Amino acid sequence: MPIQSAEQYRYQLFSDAIIVLDTNNSISVDLKNDNFGQLGQYKFSLDGTGFAKLKANKLILAKDNFSGRYVLLTGKISVKYKSGIDVNQLVQDYGLSISSHFPNIRRVFLEVNPSEKLQYINKILLNDNRVLKTKLDKVDYNQFAR
DSSP states (O other), X not given: OOOOOGGGGSEEEETTOEEEEOTTOOOOOOTTSTTEEEETXXXXXXXXXXXXXXXXXXXXXXXXXXXXXXXXXXXXXXXXXOTTOOHHHHHHHHTOEEEEEEGGGTXXXXXXXXXXXXXXXXXHHHTSTTEEEEEEEEOOGGGGOO
């Protein structure tokens, strides 16, 4: 039986959001406006306005339902699987692709496209008897802060 977790209910995704990496802090945003926000060197617009002329990042903006904080998701799911499982068959069963695989620790990162299916695929994987646990992959946006 797979380990059930609250992970499948954890995030509210904002599919219309635009996220940009602003390493030079050259993009001004009104942080008093609820439509805009900043996470480290990433700036975002919840409804996609304000950054239309900029190159958007492929990250996914989500709100953590437990903490109330915004997070950046990569569109990948980390899957811890049972010993003896054919990972390629697991991936093929869901039509996903492998981003990274670490067989020594029985962990694989799967890419989900389109990203709107991220939570749906995560929920299905959690119920697969070959899977021990899953986690949506997040960006550590503080790694660039100085």
